[in-house]
Amino acid sequence: MRNRTLKLALSACSLLLFACSQAPSGDPTPAADARLLGAASEPGSWLTHGGSYAEQRFSTLSSIDEGNVAELGLAWSFDLQTERGVEATPLVADGVMYVSAPFSIVHALDAATGELRWTYDPNSDRSWSRNVCCGFVNRGVALYGDKIYVGTLDGRLVAVERASGSLVWEVSTVEGDRPYSITGAPRVVEGKVIIGNAGADFGVRGYVSAYDAETGELAWRTYTVPGNPADGFESPAMERAAETWTGEWWVAGGGGTAWDGMAYDPELRLLYVGTGNGAPSVRWLRSPDGGDNLYLASILALDPATGEIVWHYQENPAESWDYTATQPLLLADLEIDGRQRKVILHAPKNGFFFVIDRSDGSFISAEPFTTVTWALRYDENGRPVENPEADYRDEPKFIRPSPYGGHSWPPMSFHPGTGLVYFPKRDMGSIFASDPDWEYRPKTWNTGLDTAAFSEFSFSDGGPMSAALVAWDPVAQREVWSVDHVTGFNGGTLSTAGGLVFQGSSDGRFVAYRATDGEKLWESPTGTGVMAGPVTYTVAGEQYVAVAAGWGASFAMNGGQLALAAGVRGGGRVLTFKLGGRAQVPPGKAPLGPVPEPTYALESTEEEREQGMALYHFYCSVCHGPQAVAGGSVPDLRHLTEENHALFDAIVRGGLRQVQGMPAFADLLSTADIHAIQAWILGRARESVGGV
Numbered sequence: 001m002r003n004r005t006l007k008l009a010l011s012a013c014s015l016l017l018f019a020c021s022q023a024p025s026g027d028p029t030p031a032a033d034a035r036l037l038g039a040a041s042e043p044g045s046w047l048t049h050g051g052s053y054a055e056q057r058f059s060t061l062s063s064i065d066e067g068n069v070a071e072l073g074l075a076w077s078f079d080l081q082t083e084r085g086v087e088a089t090p091l092v093a094d095g096v097m098y099v100s101a102p103f104s105i106v107h108a109l110d111a112a113t114g115e116l117r118w119t120y121d122p123n124s125d126r127s128w129s130r131n132v133c134c135g136f137v138n139r140g141v142a143l144y145g146d147k148i149y150v151g152t153l154d155g156r157l158v159a160v161e162r163a164s165g166s167l168v169w170e171v172s173t174v175e176g177d178r179p180y181s182i183t184g185a186p187r188v189v190e191g192k193v194i195i196g197n198a199g200a201d202f203g204v205r206g207y208v209s210a211y212d213a214e215t216g217e218l219a220w221r222t223y224t225v226p227g228n229p230a231d232g233f234e235s236p237a238m239e240r241a242a243e244t245w246t247g248e249w250w251v252a253g254g255g256g257t258a259w260d261g262m263a264y265d266p267e268l269r270l271l272y273v274g275t276g277n278g279a280p281s282v283r284w285l286r287s288p289d290g291g292d293n294l295y296l297a298s299i300l301a302l303d304p305a306t307g308e309i310v311w312h313y314q315e316n317p318a319e320s321w322d323y324t325a326t327q328p329l330l331l332a333d334l335e336i337d338g339r340q341r342k343v344i345l346h347a348p349k350n351g352f353f354f355v356i357d358r359s360d361g362s363f364i365s366a367e368p369f370t371t372v373t374w375a376l377r378y379d380e381n382g383r384p385v386e387n388p389e390a391d392y393r394d395e396p397k398f399i400r401p402s403p404y405g406g407h408s409w410p411p412m413s414f415h416p417g418t419g420l421v422y423f424p425k426r427d428m429g430s431i432f433a434s435d436p437d438w439e440y441r442p443k444t445w446n447t448g449l450d451t452a453a454f455s456e457f458s459f460s461d462g463g464p465m466s467a468a469l470v471a472w473d474p475v476a477q478r479e480v481w482s483v484d485h486v487t488g489f490n491g492g493t494l495s496t497a498g499g500l501v502f503q504g505s506s507d508g509r510f511v512a513y514r515a516t517d518g519e520k521l522w523e524s525p526t527g528t529g530v531m532a533g534p535v536t537y538t539v540a541g542e543q544y545v546a547v548a549a550g551w552g553a554s555f556a557m558n559g560g561q562l563a564l565a566a567g568v569r570g571g572g573r574v575l576t577f578k579l580g581g582r583a584q585v586p587p588g589k590a591p592l593g594p595v596p597e598p599t600y601a602l603e604s605t606e607e608e609r610e611q612g613m614a615l616y617h618f619y620c621s622v623c624h625g626p627q628a629v630a631g632g633s634v635p636d637l638r639h640l641t642e643e644n645h646a647l648f649d650a651i652v653r654g655g656l657r658q659v660q661g662m663p664a665f666a667d668l669l670s671t672a673d674i675h676a677i678q679a680w681i682l683g684r685a686r687e688s689v690g691g692v
């Protein structure tokens, strides 16, 4: 019944473009749903995270094109007032832009001028910053009817009024006292707000939740991994999944968190969700007697009405390298081997580009888009043939891709005209070492990976690293063109009917490329590194291109010297361009420069400093960088002033800077531990004097 209603709404959309923005009276599809279903035919707006339910991030707008893009200039900028990572895709509707900043703070801006309409701060619990692997980031909001939805860092889902930013409802998505967080953008499908969580690295059980968009009432929750069989299974899917796990996996939660990619096919009535790595990440610690560990590192197709798992495709059975399948899911209809196929296109961390039949999850193809050493290939059933050399059970191994992935969350776009998919790739490996003494410890890292291995290792020692924007042909499964980047983490892409691909870069540029061959046609400085995906829209008939810029999070925090190579600092801002724009891009902060001689005096023994190094790499390096080399966003502790050294214990144990995102560690670290960490940092500063 519902199915038919939606199909009718769809055909109304395609026949009568504007029928979608205002549902005629008597149409059983609510106007808010009809508007989202018709997003692709309302190119003046950017209504959903991926531009439409298919998440293609392609716009039919063409006022800005190959011929005139050189005249693009800044129309306005808006200071997001943060030095931390910015990952949000802005939404635009009815002349207003909605963009989220770190700690899930939402701003509504006049889309033509950048003037602030309202700000909503959900007051995320700042102590929660310790519970996220990769920064206090937020990848965007959802829009539906008269409301805006945002997930908060501390795991709440919030609805505010579009007009005023005032709170309508909020719910906690967190189960028990586990460290669940939200960094991803919600999607609204069939009147329900869909959200997954982050947290697998800290030991949680993944799930996807759907809430009634009007009331916030939980409609369904679908777990991505089984719980303790003694508690009974929530569904037959969980019972089947449990057969693929061994040992007491539920103690650490199992993982499989769905922290980013989602898409929806209204005709098939399937909601697609990508799931993450295991908790712990290391397969023999998680499920000691083997098994595929469903549904880790999988694409799940869910019935949006009930949350039931309709099909699954597991990209990494028994995942063991942090190769999440949470990366953006993009839906397209392609002719493959003479047959028209409805597919999902996916470039997850594991370095293979996947083409999957989205009607039933059957495997079509997977080919590497970057250097891959963990697997040799995928067989015809869609199962990876793992490389025996990638088994790090008995000794540390250098494996590609690294846990940053060949490609992570920066959104990709698909241009129906060129048939190409555009995304930032990375060719980089890292050491993988298993921690033989790992056991589940609540509220701390539970990856099972030996962080000490990282302490002795700078990524650049592990062979060459490179990064590029690639244009990928998903039918032929090959790269058509690529443009090299300076270093690791570069922006998502937008492609347009103007024949353009827009992308920001880690080294602080926003660039327009020709979609067919990658020729650079225009660029602007951005004053900070760009990671997020750009959008385009119109106000009063004039086309704008906007991107939220701001260096920070994962690689920018813990990529060490490789991240420093970007030569940028944090400094979040929204930059919006139009033809003939004359505004000035606000300058960025200058890189820190050489490490000064530390003047602070602290007695310590060699043994204490060694202990300090291990503690630092377990608790601090994720944000402050390996070997205390920070990547340009959070403070580089080798530069710590005498004043801050004197406050070290108050900052680190006492939470003096918690509001700014420096968590308190009084519950985990003793005064002696802090002393050891500080002594080691001072030693690193002395070793580094004059260098970067």
Ligand code: HEC
Pocket (backbone or CB within 6 Å): 129, 130, 616, 619, 620, 621, 622, 623, 624, 634, 635, 637, 640, 641, 644, 648, 651, 652, 657, 660, 661, 662, 663, 665, 677
């Ligand atoms: C979740 C990320 C995160 C972790 C983990 C973290 N920090 Fe921080 N830290 C920050 C941020 C962000 C700031 C900057 C806060 C501000 O803007 O004042 C900071 C600031 C600091 C400062 C003050 C620096 C200055 O120049 O003002 C010190 C000292 C510090 N951290 C030490 C540590 C130590 C030691 C650890 C490990 C026990 C640690 N941090 C773990 C994020 C983190």
